[in-house]
Amino acid sequence: MKTIILNQPGEFQLISREFDDNLLDNEALIKIHKIGICGTDYHAYRGKQPFFSYPRVLGHELGAEVIALGRAVDTNELSIGDKVSVEPYLNCGKCQACLNSKQNCCENIKVMGVHTDGGMTEYVKIPAHKLHRSKVLGYEQLALVETLGIGAHAVQRASVSQNDIVLVIGAGPIGLSVIQFVKLHGAKIVVMDFNVQRLDFAKQLFDTDVSVLAKEGFTADDLKATLNGVLPTVVFDATGNPQSMMKAFSYLAFGGKLVFVGLFQGDVTFFDPDFHRKEMTLFASRNSLPADFKMIIKNMEEGKIQTQAWLTHEAAFEELPDVFESWLDPSSRVIKAMVTV
Incomplete structure (x- = not known):
């Protein structure tokens, strides 16, 4: 064999x-x-x-x-x-x-x-x-299907709705799988990446609403200005990059949810007073469930997922x-x- x-x-x-x-x-x-x-x-x-x-x-x-x-x-x-x-x-x-x-x-x-x-x-x-x-x-x-399951499970964890403003950090395959299911939930999609080609691909494939080029020194105030005075209610970090993951806390609106889809070998730290002041919810998302596989296959068969x-x-x-x-x-x-x- x-x-x-x-x-x-x-x-x-x-x-x-x-x-x-x-x-x-x-x-x-x-x-x-x-x-x-x-x-x-x-x-x-x-x-x-x-x-x-x-x-x-x-x-x-x-x-x-x-x-x-x-x-x-x-x-x-x-x-x-x-x-x-x-x-x-x-x-x-x-x-x-x-x-x-x-x-x-x-x-x-x-x-x-x-x-x-x-x-x-x-x-x-x-x-x-x-x-x-x-x-x-x-x-x-x-x-x-397995790749798509990673995104499907993460979006399910965050209970995304059409009223959310969702920021997806990282437009690689895992980030794209998150975008796919955010799109199915009807939320506004903001995508951040340092790679212009990946941002363009996400826009072409999913008609994302806002593309943000992650330049050095980009801050939450810059993001807020880009989004006309508001911040995302849900943030997915799909980078597996420690600097990106820890910076993601700052991008979240008051009462928002942060989902770590990627991981790295090390510690995540954040400023606890801000975490409490904003009453953030932090999720990890790992793998997916049998129901996710069934749901994805059904949506693919019906032509809802290209x-x-x-x-x-x-x-x-x-x-x-x-x-x-x-x-x-x-x-x-x-x-x-x-x-x-």
């Missing part, structure tokens, strides 16, 4: 290895067709991904085909030949978070491609309930070790790269 393994930062290797296709009663065997490349993969390649060890098989944005099913799998829910999106969050089902329907932040979670081997390979065994099928969507679209513009780069499976590093170059203008197995 062909597999690409990241032996250490900066070192991919294409290998062939044995595969045991014997299934547990609740498992499915899937053939991987499409793999989306995300920030986690880039961070792992650079040696900057938290909660990570080497060697590791990356890949958790997957469009796949069901090849075989364990004896206990309900064939009314899943059938051989189904095209599926993979929910890559392998939760224990027994901890307090899981018992409270918060599987996305399970105390013992193992995310495919991060804590355990992922989908940069030909075949994978996985609990059948982690597969979400569609009779309409193609493998490429199904491989985008995905083709996201796909800017592609490669065959065998080419990935040679082209991956080029996607790290900002001049390549990658939004979403997709690999075909």
